[in-house]
Amino acid sequence: MQEVIGRDRQLTAEDGAGVASALRGVxxxxxxxxxxxxxxxxxxxxxxxxxxxxxxxxxLLPHPFVVAERFQAVAADGTLWRHTRVxxxxxxxxxxxxxxxxxxxxxxxxKISLLETLISPIVVVFQATPIVAYxxxxxxxxxxxxxxxxxxxxxxxxxxxxxxxxxxVRGVPRDLRDLMRVSNATRWQTFRKLEVPAALPVLLxxxxxxxxLAVIGAVVGEFIAANAGLGFLLNTAxxxxxxxxxxxxxxxxxxxxxxxxxxxxLLERRVLARIxx
Amino acid sequence: MPAGLTARDVVVRFxxxxxxxxxxxxxxxxxxxxxxxxxxxxKSTLIRAFAGLQSLNQGxxxxxxQPVRQxxxxxxxxxxxxxLMPWRTVRDNIALPLELAxxxxxxxxxxxxxxxxxLGLEGFEEALPSELSGGMAQxxxxxxxxxxxxxxxxxDEPFGALDAMTRERVGFDLLDTLRDAPKTVIMxxxxxxxxxxLSDRVLVMSGRPGRIIEDVAVTLPRPRRLDMxxxxxxxxxxxxxxxxxxF
Ligand SMILES: Nc1ncnc2c1ncn2[C@@H]1O[C@H](COP(=O)(O)OP(=O)(O)OP(=O)(O)O)[C@@H](O)[C@H]1O
Ligand SMILES: [Mg+2]
Numbered sequence: 323m324q325e326v327i328g329r330d331r332q333l334t335a336e337d338g339a340g341v342a343s344a345l346r347g348v349x350x351x352x353x354x355x356x357x358x359x360x361x362x363x364x365x366x367x368x369x370x371x372x373x374x375x376x377x378x379x380x381x382l383l384p385h386p387f388v389v390a391e392r393f394q395a396v397a398a399d400g401t402l403w404r405h406t407r408v409x410x411x412x413x414x415x416x417x418x419x420x421x422x423x424x425x426x427x428x429x430x431x432x433k434i435s436l437l438e439t440l441i442s443p444i445v446v447v448f449q450a451t452p453i454v455a456y457x458x459x460x461x462x463x464x465x466x467x468x469x470x471x472x473x474x475x476x477x478x479x480x481x482x483x484x485x486x487x488x489x490x491v492r493g494v495p496r497d498l499r500d501l502m503r504v505s506n507a508t509r510w511q512t513f514r515k516l517e518v519p520a521a522l523p524v525l526l527x528x529x530x531x532x533x534x535l536a537v538i539g540a541v542v543g544e545f546i547a548a549n550a551g552l553g554f555l556l557n558t559a560x561x562x563x564x565x566x567x568x569x570x571x572x573x574x575x576x577x578x579x580x581x582x583x584x585x586x587x588l589l590e591r592r593v594l595a596r597i598x599x
Numbered sequence: 600m601p602a603g604l605t606a607r608d609v610v611v612r613f614x615x616x617x618x619x620x621x622x623x624x625x626x627x628x629x630x631x632x633x634x635x636x637x638x639x640x641x642k643s644t645l646i647r648a649f650a651g652l653q654s655l656n657q658g659x660x661x662x663x664x665q666p667v668r669q670x671x672x673x674x675x676x677x678x679x680x681x682x683l684m685p686w687r688t689v690r691d692n693i694a695l696p697l698e699l700a701x702x703x704x705x706x707x708x709x710x711x712x713x714x715x716x717x718l719g720l721e722g723f724e725e726a727l728p729s730e731l732s733g734g735m736a737q738x739x740x741x742x743x744x745x746x747x748x749x750x751x752x753x754x755d756e757p758f759g760a761l762d763a764m765t766r767e768r769v770g771f772d773l774l775d776t777l778r779d780a781p782k783t784v785i786m787x788x789x790x791x792x793x794x795x796x797l798s799d800r801v802l803v804m805s806g807r808p809g810r811i812i813e814d815v816a817v818t819l820p821r822p823r824r825l826d827m828x829x830x831x832x833x834x835x836x837x838x839x840x841x842x843x844x845x846f
Binding site for chain 2 (some may be wrong): 497504505506512597
């Protein structure tokens with residue numbers, strides 16, 4: 323009887339140890355997942371300390387709580403969403419058109435070397451010129467509405483996507499192309515079953531770069547002339563020395579760019595998993 | 600129906616490099632021919648010509664007296680590398696030629712499944728090429744050329760990545776398949792034993808630019824057996840081939 327109890331106790335003790343170690347494992351994995359929060363938390367902490375002690379004048383660096391309050395206020399009265407929606411629209415439309423143009427041109431440039439000779443000079447000149455140089459022209463031509471920003475986005479987005487498409491399509495191994503040829507594959511089959519899956523990883527990397535650049539393109543356009551958008555909000559806040567609002571707009575832009583990047587990364591993962599990469 | 604293969608005075612140059620020829624050969628329908636020769640002499644180039652993948656500077660190649668201008672659906676080629684699509688499973692890699700020919704899915708899967716035991720790939724249908732050993736990858740590639748039941752097989756060092764034992768087994772399995780469904784075969788190899796053991800004829804090529812310099816008939820009876828290696832006739836044929844190759 324005593325022995326049984328003893329064994330029982332031992333068992334409970336072992337079980338307890340097991341549960342504890344399992345819990346520790348879970349805690350560790352959760353901690354590892356949240357590790358990316360450490361740097362932002364440190365920066366926020368430093369900001370708080372600097373502002374709290376007034377080491378920097380408040381109109382240069384407002385207190386984080388002031389910014390948070392302001393954020394809440396413009397979010398509550400709908401101002402923030404109104405501007406965010408405009409910028410988001412410009413970014414998404416610009417990114418889509420830019421990606422489509424980049425993939426299309428890139429594919430044909432990779433296939434037809436004559437096309438590369440004809441197109442690459444314009445592309446390189448466009449790319450080497452800073453976007454701020456021709457953004458004003460775009461505003462003059464297409465007005466201060468959403469169109470000129472979309473075009474700025476397209477122009478800044480399509481180049482990295484075009485380059486990555488060219489690299490991806492050119493990188494398809496010769497032996498695999500020959501395999502498709504000996505198997506009498508049609509042009510369309512070669513495209514669908516070889517070129518797309520082979521080039522997709524490189525292409526998606528280009529899309530990631532493009533997604534972040536798209537936000538820059540929209541904001542550059544809004545800085546020059548606009549009547550709505552986060553870039554416009556930021557610019558008017560700056561003119562009024564409303565530093566907390568500048569912070570709010572900048573944070574909103576950072577969030578938008580970050581979320582867009584995460585969305586493309588998730589898309590990339592899903593696509594690559596589906597094609598078995 | 601297996602097809603006869605002919606090459607007439609084939610010459611291939613890559614820029615200034617005279618890579619092949621003039622090379623002439625004729626392979627009767629249903630014959631198994633091994634092609635040996637020093638590295639870089641143009642063996643791959645020659646079988647790429649039969650596959651319709653190589654443009655010629657001179658001469659022509661024929662399948663049953665039809666000049667080859669583009670890849671023929673009667674021909675399948677196994678590349679020197681396994682050449683699998685890294686995003687496709689073993690099953691989907693093997694099924695590729697059927698898929699491209701529009702064969703419905705259930706039939707594709709049945710035909711792949713029928714091949715797997717011979718290839719020794721049962722249980723690996725869902726594996727990706729990155730999970731295979733070199734030998735398994737090459738067996739997958741062998742499955743891919745067999746699945747479409749072509750009349751002509753062009754094999755570029757098909758068993759190069761296999762160990763000696765597997766190599767013999769897969770070689771004999773291939774012969775079994777050919778007995779059930781005869782095909783014309785040209786197989787490039789560096790292994791004289793393998794050439795003699797499997798083929799009806801061994802063609803020896805010179806160094807670059809490669810020409811056919813020797814044509815050795817393998818008079819061993821069929822079906823071939825592994826212990827034929829110890830017969831005096833085998834050694835004689837192997838010696839004749841070895842003497843003709845100037846590596
Ligand atoms: N696409 C190409 N462009 C330029 N040169 C080539 C090309 N393909 C082959 N060659 C050259 O042609 C010659 C013959 O090549 P090939 O691949 O036919 O030789 P091989 O007999 O198959 O050699 P190995 O036994 O090493 O596979 C080599 O010198 C090679 O460098
Ligand atoms: Mg070769």
